[in-house]
Amino acid sequence: MHGPFFRGGRKKPMGEINVVPFIDVMLVLLVIFMITAPMLTQGVQVDLPQVTSEPIEDTENQEPVIVSVDRDGQYFISLGDEETPVTLEDISGQIMAILERRPGTQVLVRGDRNVSYGQVVGLMSTLQTAGVANVGLISEPPTGEG
Template sequence: MAMSTGGNTGGPMSEINVTPLVDVMLVLLIIFMITAPLMSHSITIDLPTANPKTKDEDLPVPPLDLAIKEDGTMFLNDHPATEAELKAQFAVEAQKSPQPELQIRADKSTEFKIVKKVIGDAKDSGMVHVGFMTHDVPKG
């Protein structure tokens, strides 16, 4: 409690200095005035519902899995593929709606120029969804 000495009497003054209290209350009032309108706004969210009777065409498109080995050999969905076959397959898949994602799994010692060439071929064919897959090697 803030107390000050009285003028001529020399004894303690029993009045409280309310200026800091008023300052704190005004700051709190301003904070509540700003935040109160934000509390009254509601956001509506449309949550998806589970439907056990989904059709096959409603399911997501399976991705294209492209594995690139260290020596540059490529496997599209576990089948050996040449660069020309990849370009043709990319052109076909790019025309589909929705377009499947191309997931690239490259060996860690594969030269980047090979991966860059594949990405460029996919982009030139019209593929827009390209991702990289990784996997953890167990320590042992």
């Protein structure tokens, strides 16, 4: 009986690669990354205010300097993956040093919603004396409609 898969008695080597093990490995890696990605968020735990606003355009492709104020009123400077706790008095010197090395670097402020308005304004005033012309404020979009 000669069916469509009959090759005349000789078996030729199959030139196809079995991709099923590759797919299995990729699915396992996908699950691992989906589980671990939320754990990789770094930074100070700040409960940001929720407002509707337009995002800031990134004109220079430089990573911004983020100055954070947590709910306890402690200050942190984040530049890339580095995050260092600082006092309000030290912020001016550190920001001036960063702006000397990388002029035009964008400076953003992350303030916890439970921090007093006075602390955020004091921080912005300190940044202004350090030579920062424009300070951006980081917020989160509202979670619910209405």
